[in-house]
Amino acid sequence: MLSKATVKYIQSLQHKKFRDIEGCFIAEGPKLVPELLAAGDFACKNIYATPEWMLQQDETFLQNQGEKLIEIKDFELEKISGLTHANQVLAVFAKKEAGMSSTLHQKISLLLDDIQDPGNLGTIIRIADWFGITNIFCSAHCADMYNPKVVQSTMASLGRMHIHYCDVDAWAKAQTVPLYAATLHGAPLQEFGHLQEGIIVIGNESHGVRSSLLEVSKAQLTIPRQGEAESLNAAVATGIILYSLKF
Amino acid sequence: MLSKATVKYIQSLQHKKFRDIEGCFIAEGPKLVPELLAAGDFACKNIYATPEWMLQQDETFLQNQGEKLIEIKDFELEKISGLTHANQVLAVFAKKEAGMSSTLHQKISLLLDDIQDPGNLGTIIRIADWFGITNIFCSAHCADMYNPKVVQSTMASLGRMHIHYCDVDAWAKAQTVPLYAATLHGAPLQEFGHLQEGIIVIGNESHGVRSSLLEVSKAQLTIPRQGEAESLNAAVATGIILYSLKF
Numbered sequence: 001m002l003s004k005a006t007v008k009y010i011q012s013l014q015h016k017k018f019r020d021i022e023g024c025f026i027a028e029g030p031k032l033v034p035e036l037l038a039a040g041d042f043a044c045k046n047i048y049a050t051p052e053w054m055l056q057q058d059e060t061f062l063q064n065q066g067e068k069l070i071e072i073k074d075f076e077l078e079k080i081s082g083l084t085h086a087n088q089v090l091a092v093f094a095k096k097e098a099g100m101s102s103t104l105h106q107k108i109s110l111l112l113d114d115i116q117d118p119g120n121l122g123t124i125i126r127i128a129d130w131f132g133i134t135n136i137f138c139s140a141h142c143a144d145m146y147n148p149k150v151v152q153s154t155m156a157s158l159g160r161m162h163i164h165y166c167d168v169d170a171w172a173k174a175q176t177v178p179l180y181a182a183t184l185h186g187a188p189l190q191e192f193g194h195l196q197e198g199i200i201v202i203g204n205e206s207h208g209v210r211s212s213l214l215e216v217s218k219a220q221l222t223i224p225r226q227g228e229a230e231s232l233n234a235a236v237a238t239g240i241i242l243y244s245l246k247f
Numbered sequence: 248m249l250s251k252a253t254v255k256y257i258q259s260l261q262h263k264k265f266r267d268i269e270g271c272f273i274a275e276g277p278k279l280v281p282e283l284l285a286a287g288d289f290a291c292k293n294i295y296a297t298p299e300w301m302l303q304q305d306e307t308f309l310q311n312q313g314e315k316l317i318e319i320k321d322f323e324l325e326k327i328s329g330l331t332h333a334n335q336v337l338a339v340f341a342k343k344e345a346g347m348s349s350t351l352h353q354k355i356s357l358l359l360d361d362i363q364d365p366g367n368l369g370t371i372i373r374i375a376d377w378f379g380i381t382n383i384f385c386s387a388h389c390a391d392m393y394n395p396k397v398v399q400s401t402m403a404s405l406g407r408m409h410i411h412y413c414d415v416d417a418w419a420k421a422q423t424v425p426l427y428a429a430t431l432h433g434a435p436l437q438e439f440g441h442l443q444e445g446i447i448v449i450g451n452e453s454h455g456v457r458s459s460l461l462e463v464s465k466a467q468l469t470i471p472r473q474g475e476a477e478s479l480n481a482a483v484a485t486g487i488i489l490y491s492l493k494f
Contacts, residue, residue, distance in 0.1 A: 119366075123480050132473030157476050190494045224494055226379030229404050233370050236486040239479065243487045247437045247471055 002048075002076050010048075010080040010092065016144045023095050025146035029087040030056070032155055041159025042093035048072050048080060053088035082148045095146055107197035108245065109135035111179065113168060113213055114204035115234055118143040122153030123235035124202070129157035131242045136161055137199075139168040169212050175199060178218035181209045182237055186220025195245040202238050249295075249323050257295075257327040257339065263391045270342050272393035276334040277303070279402055288406025289340035295319050295327060300335035329395045342393055354444035355492065356382035358426065360415060360460055361451035362481055365390040369400030370482035371449070376404035378489045383408055384446075386415040416459050422446060425465035428456045429484055433467025442492040449485050 012018035013026045024045060027036050030053055037044060047069045054062065054071060062069060077086045110128055115121050121143040128136055143150060145163045172179060180192070181201040201217060203209035214220065223232060223240050232240075259265035260273045271292060274283050277300055284291060294316045301309065301318060309316060324333045357375055362368050368390040375383055390397060392410045419426060427439070428448040448464060450456035461467065470479060470487050479487075 123483060126476045127479065127483060129474045129476035130470075130472050130479050132475075134474075155477070160475060188494075189490075223377075223490065225377050226493065227376045227381075228379075228407060229373045229376035230402070232374065232377055232486065233482070235480070236370060236374060236483050239483040239487050240490045243436075243470065243491065246473065247435075 002070075002072060002080070007076075007079050010090070013092065014082050014148060016147070019095070019144070019146050024092050025095055025151060026082070026090055026092055026148060027151050028081060028083055028090045028148075029152070030089055032152065033089045033091045035156045036091070036093060036159065039156045039159045041156075042096060044068060045092040045094060046070060047089060047091045048077065049089040050074055050077055083152075106133060106135055107177075108133055108195060108242075109137065109177075109199050110238070111137045111168060111172065111199050111201045111213075112142050113139050113201060113209050114141045114207070115202065116141065116143055117205060117234075118147040118149035119153065120205065120233070120235045121145065121147075122150040124238050125150070125154045125161055125163070126157050127235065127239045127242060129154075129160055131246055133242065134160060134162050136163045137168065137171060138163060138165045140165060172199075172213055172216050179213065179216060181214050181217040181220050182241055183208060183214070183220040183222060184231070186222040188224045189221045189241060189244050190224065192219075192221055192245060194247070198245070200238075200241055200245070202234055202241075205234050249317075249319060249327070254323075254326050257337070260339065261329050261395060263394070266342070266391070266393050271339050272342055272398060273329065273337055273339055273395060274398050275328060275330055275337045275395075276399070277336055279399065280336045280338045282403040283338070283340060283406060286403045286406045288403075289343060291315060292339040292341060293317060294336060294338045295324065296336040297321055297324055330399075353380060353382055354424075355380055355442060355489075356384065356424075356446050357485070358384045358386075358415060358419065358446050358448045358460075359389050360386050360448060360456050361388045361454070362449065363388065363390055364452060364481075365394040365396035366400065367452065367480070367482045368392065368394075369397040371485050372397070372401045372408055372410070373404050374482065374486045374489060376401075376407055378493055380489065381407060381409050383410045384415065384418060385410060385412045387412060419446075419460055419463050426460065426463060428461050428464040428467045429488055430455060430461070430467040430469060431478070433469040435471050436468045436488060436491050437471065439466075439468055439492060441494070445492070447485075447488055447492070449481055449488075452481050 013024055019025050027033055036042060047065060080090055177197050177199055179199045179201055201209050201213055223237060260271060266272050274280055294312060327337055424444050424446055426446045426448055448456050448460055470484060
C-alpha cells in the first residue's frame with residue numbers, strides 16, 4: 001500500500017518546481033519505462049508496477065531491480081499517474097546533472113529561444129536525435145525537458161541528448177561557431193547547402209527569434225514558401241532546416 | 248439569451264456525427280473567426296459574440312452580418328465554447344460540399360493514410376498550404392478536417408485546401424500520376440531531386456503506409472537518419488519531404 005506521502009511526492013513531480021527541488025522526474029507506460037531502464041541514461045529511483053506488468057517481465061530483470069521495484073494495485077497507479085489512462089507502470093528517475101558543459105561536441109547544434117510548448121520541445125528532441133544532433137541549448141523560458149509531456153513523447157531520445165538551459169544571450173556571445181537564425185525574412189534555406197558547422201537558432205512559437213540573437217547571428221535562413229500559410233510549426237521548421245543543412 | 252436548444256446544437260458540433268448530419272462546424276476566437284469570414288471559403292451561419300468583441304469591430308462589418316450576428320454574454324459563450332478558455336466569439340460555418348473531384352489540380356498532392364491525430368492533420372494542412380499544395384486526399388479513418396482541433400490549428404489554411412475523403416485503395420488505383428510512399432526502408436529522399444509530378448503518401452502514426460498502397464506505389468522514399476530516434480512525427484516527415492521534392 002502506497003503511503004499518502006509517497007502519493008503526494010509522485011504527484012508533485014508533475015510540477016517543475018518540485019522536479020527541480022527533488023532532482024527527479026517521472027516516466028510512464030510499458031514501452032517507455034523499460035526503454036529508459038535499458039538505456040541507462042538516468043538513474044532509476046523507484047518503479048511502481050501493477051501485477052499485470054510484473055507478469056510480463058523477465059524474472060532476472062525483476063530481481064535486479066531489488067527494493068526499487070514496488071508492486072501496486074491498479075487504483076494506486078491511477079492516483080499517481082499523470083496520464084488520462086494509467087498504464088501498468090510508472091517510474092521515478094533522477095535528472096541528469098545539468099553541468100555547464102558549454103563545449104560543442106558536434107559541428108551542428110540547436111539553440112532554442114523560448115520554445116514554450118512541451119509538445120514542440122519533445123518533437124524537436126526526437127528530430128535532433130534522428131539527425132544525429134546531440135547538443136541542444138535552451139533559453140531559460142523554454143519548456144522543461146523533464147515535463148511529463150516531453151518525457152512521454154521523446155521516449156529514449158531524451159537520454160541521448162545533452163540539453164543545457166542557459167542565459168542564451170551570454171552563451172551565444174561566447175561562441176566561436178556561427179549562429180544561423182530561422183526567420184521569415186532571411187535568405188532561402190536551400191542556398192546554404194551543406195553546413196559544415198553552425199548553431200541553428202529556432203525562435204518562440206509566436207515571437208520568433210529575439211532581436212539580440214538575430215544581431216549576433218551570421219545569417220538568417222528562411223524556408224521558401226510557395227503557398228499562403230502564415231507560418232510553419234516550430235518543430236516542422238526545425239526538421240526541414242536540419243534535413244536541408246545535413247543532406 | 249441563447250435557448251437551450253441552440254446551446255445543445257452548438258455543443259453537438261464538437262462531434263463528427265452531428266457535424267456530418269448538420270453539415271456545419273464551429274470556429275472560435277478573435278483571430279480565427281474574422282480570418283475565415285474574410286476568406287469567404289465557408290458560408291457563415293451564425294456568429295455568437297460578446298460585447299467585448301463587438302466593440303472592436305468596424306460598424307459596417309457588423310451591419311453586414313445582419314441577423315447572423317448574435318450578441319451573447321460571457322457565461323453563454325463559456326457554455327457553447329469547446330476551448331479551455333472561451334474567447335470572445337464563436338461562429339458556425341457550413342462545411343464545403345465534398346464533391347468527388349478526383350481530378351488533380353496540381354502536379355504534387357498528398358494522400359494521407361489514416362492520419363488519426365487531429366493535431367497532426369492540422370499541422371499537415373498548414374504545411375501543404377505553405378508549400379502551395381492544395382489537394383489532400385484522406386482515407387476514411389483520417390481525423391475529420393472539421394474537428395475543432397484541426398479548425399483551430401489550421402486557421403484560414405483550411406479554406407484554401409481541397410480535402411477529399413475517399414476509399415484510398417480504389418482511388419489510388421485509378422490515378423495515372425505515380426505514388427511515392429514515405430517509409431522507413433525506401434530510397435534516400437535526397438536522391439529523388441525535384442519531383443515533377445506525384446502523389447506523396449503519408450502513413451498512419453503507428454503503422455505507416457498500408458501494404459496495398461505500397462504495392463501500387465512507384466517508389467518508397469525515406470528521410471535519411473544519422474542518429475538513433477526510431478521515427479519522426481508524421482507532420483514533420485511531411486514537411487521535410489515536401490521541401491526536398493520542391494526545392
